[in-house]
Amino acid sequence: MDKTGPLMLTxxxxxxxxxxxxxxxxxxxxxxxLHRISGVLLFLSIPFLIYALSLSLRSPESFAQVTSFFDNxxxxxxxxxxxxxxxxxxxxxxxxxxxxLDVGIDLKTARASALGVILAGxxxxxxxxxxxxL
Amino acid sequence: MSIRAQGMRAWLLQRLSGAYIGLYxxxxxxxxxxxxxxxxxxxxxxxxxxxxxxxxxxxxxFILIHAWVGIRDVLLDYVQLTALRFSILIVLAxxxxxxxxxxxxxxxxxxxx
Numbered sequence: 001m002d003k004t005g006p007l008m009l010t011x012x013x014x015x016x017x018x019x020x021x022x023x024x025x026x027x028x029x030x031x032x033x034l035h036r037i038s039g040v041l042l043f044l045s046i047p048f049l050i051y052a053l054s055l056s057l058r059s060p061e062s063f064a065q066v067t068s069f070f071d072n073x074x075x076x077x078x079x080x081x082x083x084x085x086x087x088x089x090x091x092x093x094x095x096x097x098x099x100x101l102d103v104g105i106d107l108k109t110a111r112a113s114a115l116g117v118i119l120a121g122x123x124x125x126x127x128x129x130x131x132x133x134l
Numbered sequence: 135m136s137i138r139a140q141g142m143r144a145w146l147l148q149r150l151s152g153a154y155i156g157l158y159x160x161x162x163x164x165x166x167x168x169x170x171x172x173x174x175x176x177x178x179x180x181x182x183x184x185x186x187x188x189x190x191x192x193x194x195x196f197i198l199i200h201a202w203v204g205i206r207d208v209l210l211d212y213v214q215l216t217a218l219r220f221s222i223l224i225v226l227a228x229x230x231x232x233x234x235x236x237x238x239x240x241x242x243x244x245x246x247x
Binding site for chain 1: 152153159173175177178194201204205208230233237243244
């Protein structure tokens, strides 16, 4: 256990290079970090969703209040981001479940499915944006 | 070694809850996407059915678990200061617990048994 001293020292003196913009992230990494970011966004949205659920069930008036939230452009933009987060988290989550079952575990398939997941999320986003604008 | 110490329980819970949440959302999307326009009457009637409100209660229960395991993983990666991480986790756990009680009260007030 007397080795922990010197080991800690070298660990703290180790140079760090954390320019995020210069890190090359492979497509599987992009799918993964988006899964994480979308998860945090979804986490933050939970209390607002429960509040909306509560209002929507209280009375016809408060139900209308919930639907009128979406008349606001900021709320629409915000909902679109949340919807995208949900879509990506959903698709990437299914991919991770399959990877856990050793489905598509080889690098070539894993890269292809990561790209597919990213594109599927973006497709939902684009369709939703078009739906909102029309 | 216990299942908890190895992180096996969290791993399994995250996958089980994720699978349930995904299935619930697919069924919800199909149910709400088909049939008449969603107004208050239909919405309220839908959630007053025991099957729906119990499935929804389970849905929120799993969401809170999924959120807990997920955010804990994130915090373990980025918040290196143990005391700070512990404090944040306690606040979040209390928040999630409160939300669980809150959503249970909402659903129990609607269900017609």
